[in-house]
Amino acid sequence: MEEHLMSQMPIWIVATLGKEVALTREFVGSCETYTRGCRGILTAIESGGGVPYAVVALDPQDPGYLENFPFDHIRPVVDRVKFSMDIERGVIAF
Secondary structure: OHHHHHHOOOOOHHHHHOOOEOOOOEEEEEOOOOOOOOOOEEEEEEEEEOOEEEEEEEEOOOOOOOOEEHHEEEEEEOOOOOOOEEEOOOOEEE
16 A cells, blocks of 8 residues: 555554444445444555545444445554554563
């Protein structure tokens, strides 16, 4: 990922990869409307058009159903995301 994109990415997004996130607003999908607070799994972080976004699996019965969201349309389910950072070695541990 390009350096200017990395600076736009909140650290909680990286720490939440593979974990539950909740929608911060209603989302109308192809077959269903997902209400605010609906949970899914953050499966990837991608970039399109110079803007990074989150890829979320919303349907637990269909893990292949993925939707893309701006970072401010989701939040981590846990109140606190835990990580440690070693700046000298350039390491972040989750």
